[in-house]
Amino acid sequence: MDEAAEQAFEQYFRNRRDAVRRNAYLLCGDWHRADDLAQTAFVALHRKWLTIREPAAVDAYVRRILVRAAIDESRRPWRRERAVSEPPEPVGSDGPTEQIATRHTLVEALRQLPPRQRAVLVLRFLEGLDVAATAQALGCREGTVKSQTAHGLAALRTVLGGALDDLRSTG
Numbered sequence: 001m002d003e004a005a006e007q008a009f010e011q012y013f014r015n016r017r018d019a020v021r022r023n024a025y026l027l028c029g030d031w032h033r034a035d036d037l038a039q040t041a042f043v044a045l046h047r048k049w050l051t052i053r054e055p056a057a058v059d060a061y062v063r064r065i066l067v068r069a070a071i072d073e074s075r076r077p078w079r080r081e082r083a084v085s086e087p088p089e090p091v092g093s094d095g096p097t098e099q100i101a102t103r104h105t106l107v108e109a110l111r112q113l114p115p116r117q118r119a120v121l122v123l124r125f126l127e128g129l130d131v132a133a134t135a136q137a138l139g140c141r142e143g144t145v146k147s148q149t150a151h152g153l154a155a156l157r158t159v160l161g162g163a164l165d166d167l168r169s170t171g
Contacts, residue, residue: 001049001050005049005050008049009045009046009049012045012058013042016059016062017038017042020038020041020042020062020066021034021035021038022034023063023066023122023126023127024037024038024041024066024070025107026107026110026122026126027066027067027070027115027118027119027122028070028073028074028111029107029108029110029111033073036073037066037069037070037073038066040065040066040069041062041065041066041069042062044065044069045058045061045062045065048061060133060136060137063123063127063137064136064137064138064139067119067123067137067138068139070115070118070119071115071116071119074115075115105160106160109156109159109160110122110156112155112159113152113155113156113159116138116148117148117151117152117155118152119138120134120138120145120148120149120152121149121152121153121156123137123138124145124149131145131146131149
């Protein structure tokens with residue numbers, strides 16, 4: 001890669017690394033895995049940097065790599081989540097602590113969803129993509145995005161219903 005292309009990649013990396021890492025965290029729910037996913041996405045992007053014709057499409061390309069890497073990683077046997085016998089202690093509900101508890105509750109609820117549903121919900125509601133852009137990022141049909149959204153939201157409501165009840169009873 002020539003000097004100008006390397007500098008352009010460096011600039012893109014500096015500008016987008018935090019956002020990519022946050023999205024990776026929302027997809028997997030673990031900061032260490034999020035770092036790995038973000039690194040995987042940037043390494044793949046670096047390999048293809050010279051072949052990208054449309055600079056405006058770089059974010060979509062990185063997003064697609066990230067989602068696919070998260071789904072692939074979740075299928076690995078050593079990454080399967082394990083249930084614990086007792087949940088962690090609930091957090092109180094005072095100001096910023098309540099926001100942290102709510103965010104923690106949302107991330108925990110997302111973690112319980114299947115990878116495809118989690119990816120659809122993160123892209124649609126946290127990234128702000130429409131159905132068409134989400135379908136393109138995931139490489140599937142718009143109907144699949146709609147059904148995965150409906151199933152994911154229903155599952156999220158079920159999971160969050162119990163979690164919110166727990167938070168209300170301790171607050």
